[in-house]
Amino acid sequence: MVVASPAPINKTKAMRIPTIDLSMERSQLSQTVVKACEDYGFFKVVNHNVPHEVTARLEEECAEFFAKPSHQKRRAGPANPFGYGFTNIGPNGDMGDLEYLLLHADPLSIAQRSPTIAHDSTKFSVVVNDFVEVVKEVTCEILDLVVEGLGVSDKFALSSLIRDVHSDSVLRINHYPPLKVKSKGNKNSIGFGAHSDPQILTIMRSNDVGGLQIYTREGFWIPVPPDPTQFFVMVGDVLQVMTNGKFMSVRHRALTNTLEARMSMMYFAAPPLDWWITPLPKTLSPPQNQSLYKPFTWGQYKEATYTLRLGDSRLDLFKAQ
Ligand code: GA4
Numbered sequence: 658m659v660v661a662s663p664a665p666i667n668k669t670k671a672m673r674i675p676t677i678d679l680s681m682e683r684s685q686l687s688q689t690v691v692k693a694c695e696d697y698g699f700f701k702v703v704n705h706n707v708p709h710e711v712t713a714r715l716e717e718e719c720a721e722f723f724a725k726p727s728h729q730k731r732r733a734g735p736a737n738p739f740g741y742g743f744t745n746i747g748p749n750g751d752m753g754d755l756e757y758l759l760l761h762a763d764p765l766s767i768a769q770r771s772p773t774i775a776h777d778s779t780k781f782s783v784v785v786n787d788f789v790e791v792v793k794e795v796t797c798e799i800l801d802l803v804v805e806g807l808g809v810s811d812k813f814a815l816s817s818l819i820r821d822v823h824s825d826s827v828l829r830i831n832h833y834p835p836l837k838v839k840s841k842g843n844k845n846s847i848g849f850g851a852h853s854d855p856q857i858l859t860i861m862r863s864n865d866v867g868g869l870q871i872y873t874r875e876g877f878w879i880p881v882p883p884d885p886t887q888f889f890v891m892v893g894d895v896l897q898v899m900t901n902g903k904f905m906s907v908r909h910r911a912l913t914n915t916l917e918a919r920m921s922m923m924y925f926a927a928p929p930l931d932w933w934i935t936p937l938p939k940t941l942s943p944p945q946n947q948s949l950y951k952p953f954t955w956g957q958y959k960e961a962t963y964t965l966r967l968g969d970s971r972l973d974l975f976k977a978q
Contacts, residue, residue, distance in 0.1 A: 708791065845913065
């Protein structure tokens with residue numbers, strides 16, 4: 658049975674968020690990336706070279722979309738599997754105080770969906786594609802550092818999966834409007850419940866409004882101070898398997914507040930659907946010579962993910978006996 662792991666709502670603690678300067682000297686950089694993935698499964702990257710205008714243009718296009726009346730936004734939905742969604746997350750009853758756009762990162766898919774989202778669909782497509790292209794580059798750079806830091810001989814073992822034309826990566830823009838009803842003593846509500854991301858790596862950027870929290874191995878929720886100029890990186894379940902548990906995917910959640918709207922944009926980097934997920938060679942060495950997981954394709958994992966609830970520990974289904 659897959660059970661959601663207990664994550665106390667209010668046990669929060671302040672912590673310095675691990676921050677990695679991508680302009681650091683390379684050999685030191687790859688070790689620092691591996692250490693952050695091992696210790697937290699989460700870090701912030703600075704000096705990432707993503708032009709501010711690319712992010713700002715996507716933010717502007719999405720703000721314009723979310724400002725439309727509900728009946729117009731619904732024409733871009735339901736998010737099943739892609740498009741506009743609100744309140745419901747996934748197909749199994751998970752809910753949050755948010756609305757969102759979920760898009761496949763493939764340019765053709767973006768172009769096909771854009772007419773339901775924006776009046777100037779060509780402009781929308783170009784803006785989304787530009788963003789996807791630059792965040793994909795940062796993601797691949799980080800994955801190359803991971804592989805180098807782990808000592809894997811195939812230098813592009815992970816980034817080649819993301820660059821593959823059949824990569825199943827997706828883009829999600831979440832909009833958390835300010836809460837209307839203030840219940841006494843509770844200024845926050847759950848915008849997006851606790852979960853880990855199923856893919857390889859997630860790269861996230863938000864506006865200047867806080868809300869993201871990560872869950873530490875010590876059992877605390879750590880609020881992540883927003884930083885619209887930088888990106889945050891999260892290890893996903895597939896990278897946990899590909900490092901044979903050396904890295905662990907990070908549980909996280911988003912709270913909403915009564916004052917300001919939060920908008921976050923996430924690129925979820927995934928392999929092609931038919932790619933077999935198995936540990937990278939270097940991660941199968943003493944003391945852990947055996948894979949902790951049964952082999953499975955990304956498509957099989959994704960299917961299992963969609964049969965479960967948001968907070969379930971999906972990897973339990975794939976543990977080796
Ligand atoms: C969490 C990460 C991404 O937002 C997402 C989500 C997906 C969805 O919203 O459709 C899922 C969720 C996410 C994991 C469990 C399943 C699938 C909702 C849900 C209940 C797009 C993804 O890939 O997995």
